[in-house]
Amino acid sequence: QAVPRIPFHTNSFQIQYSAPFYEQQDNILYSYYLEGFDKGWSDWTKKAEKDYTNLPAGTYTFHVKARNNLGNESVADKFSFVVLPPWYQTGFAYFIYGMLALGLAYHLYKRHRKQLLRQQLKHQKEQHHLQYLHQLEIEKSEKEIVKLKNDKLESEIEFKNSELASTAMHLVKKGELLTRIKDELQHLEKAQANEAELHNLKKIIRIISEEEKNNEDWEQFARHFNQVHDNFLILLKERYPGLTAHELKLCAYLRMNLSTKEIAQLVNISVRGVEISRYRLRKKLGIATEVNLYQFFLDLPSLKEKEQAAQGSYS
Template sequence: MERILLFLVMAYMCVCFSCTPSKSELNQYFFDINREVSVAVAGHDIEKIKDIYNRELKKYKEFNTKQYLISSKFVELSLYQNRYDKDKQLLLYELIKINDDQYDYISIACNYYLSIQLENTSPELSLEFLKKAIVLDEKSGKNYFLPHLYHQQGRYYYQLKNYNKALFYFNKCLKTLDKSSIIFIASMHNNFALCYHKLGKTNLAIEETNKAIKLLEEKKNKVVEDELFLHYIQGNLGDYYVKLKNYSKAKELYKNEFDFEKKGGFMREITSSSKRLFSLYSLTNDQEGFEELIEFLSGKQDAPTTLSDKIQINRMLQSYYGANNDLQKLKIFSANGIKLNEEYNSQLVKNQIETSDLLNSYIVKNANQKYIYEKKRNISLILIITLSVILSIVIINNIISRNKKERELIKKQKIILEDSKKLLEQDIEIQEQKLKNLYLGFNLKIEMEKAFLDSLKSTKRNKEQDIEQVLKDLLLKLTNLIQIDKRNYDLKAESSLQNELFIKRLSKRYSNLTNHELKLCVYFRLGLSSKEISSFENTTPNTIRVYKTKIKTKIGLEREYGLDDFLKNI
């Protein structure tokens, strides 16, 4: 029963705490997944992303492990093309809940992505997610997203117009970037320039911008996005030349940016370059440039751009027609502007409500998840404790039962030993008595032999004695000697058998004893003195004492212990 319960407990614990890959191995697994997905994202290969997602989802369905649930959800994030998609935000909250801070890579990634999601609608909350991601990444020592996290924090402070602090984080980003990341390094130099421009250090801004432009121009295998970024930075350089009142250089840079975006159909980006040109034309009163720009913008009112871009285009048109006193078109674009602003405000409120709902939903779900987890964990603990208590009770009862049986067995053995001891003591007493009788018989025989010899000598000296009477006396004494010999022989025969058994036991235990020493042990066991033993062995008492000391040494008996008592217990 005890073994069965032990097996059940061990089996349950194995199920609960089954062997899985280490956290570092799984962090590396997620890192490799993200690198694979990033290649597909860079190539705009949505089908490849779907293949990776289906592969991880299949693994989850097959193995039903948390690892593949997380990896499939993580890949699913890349299927949302709009980085500010609300469904993507909800998926991020769900992924954070599933991960539960178990794997650093996922925790860092989700907090980073959420900070991007919320940077426009809830900057303070965005910063909270960002700070948590930075702490985790710095602690991991892996720099999974660290350069991008510092960049994001620099952007946050730039938006707060804390340009010195923004410079600090942009510089931290640059120091942690891989030297092969040309685009990101160029981006940091561009960010330095933006901060210097705001701080009134225009020459430094131009210097940093030229560094960025040089890096991008020298970059091999440039893609369209690289060219778009290069023209954007050149547009920034135009801003700095405007600050220096070098309007012709600024116009050249602005126009290059605008023409590239116009030719490539980059409608979102072209709004920014249009604003730059509009400001420059207003400053230089360039009517020809104005007319060309307004004509272009008027035809792009319904282009598929964001509400924010549409509002900015509309404002430029309102400003132009207002400055030129074209009241009819001003009225049209003013009405359109009001409509766009209302739509934008409505959308902003909606986004804030959705963000709030998502957060509340996440908090509630997270609380429920924690409650369910705690409940499951408590049930598991109760079950383990219950099984442990049952097992302990069974083991304790088993131990008590065994101890009871052992005590009873020891008691019985003690009784048997005491009985055996009594029988042995009785046997020794009998043997000692027999030995004494044998000893007395030997002495009596000696006395009879002496008396017999004295009688013979007396007869020889006194020839006048009665021969017949003398013979009768001698015959009587001779008969007594024969009787004594017979009695001694019987005692010796009876003792010899027991002595042989004793010698056999003793020699088996102490094989280093000689035959003569074994024989002497028989006498020592019977409690005979050295003098008595010497008379049997035809030697001196001192010799017997020497043998006794040698025997004690061989059997390892200390001096203070008696050899006689020791031999009696064998």
């Protein structure tokens, strides 16, 4: 037999019952018990009905028994029924609730994730900005350090060039002095009649001539110059082996960025003579007229390195 199913909106109802003792209805007592709701059997009563209101959803079994005036009890009878849950407590409703809860949870998750992403992006932007500022500070510091080093290096080079120029001028002055002394002694030689004195004068003139031919001062200058300018004269001689000593000196003075007038004083020739020497040097080195000689000599070490690198890659 199918169990009756009572909709939730009709969960208030009355159950009526009776006993088959027709001749003794006034003396019949009843006791009932609603399994699933009551805690136990009720007291005996003459009422043949029981009202239930607002029963919760669930499965119930109503038990009832009768007793006559002689104290004889009947066998308990029972009746089962189901109070259906309200629509908002049905499985479909719970499914909807679950879907809504999942949707809400997903929405909250997405919202929280977006907030996290925004915070991460903001943090990343701040970090990038800080890194950019830090990099700028580093680059600024590095540039300042490089500038200080370059300034110091330039100052040292200028100082050493000044020393080299002073040394070169000293050599020139020394040569001029020896030449004047030699000229004076030669005049005295022509006017001297005493053989002993004449012999001494010739000896002194010979010593001065030998000193003029002595190349030791220039070699010392060249060593000092190579130390200051990264073996410039050695590289130049290797690249252009046909250069004369005079041309090497001219190249050294040009590398020191001396003016034509200063070079003329050092080599004891006219300004025009220096210009002619520069022109001949250009032709010998194969340098075009639009190329600055100082810049050419300045780039000579790096040019040598490039050639060596090219040869290494080719091999």
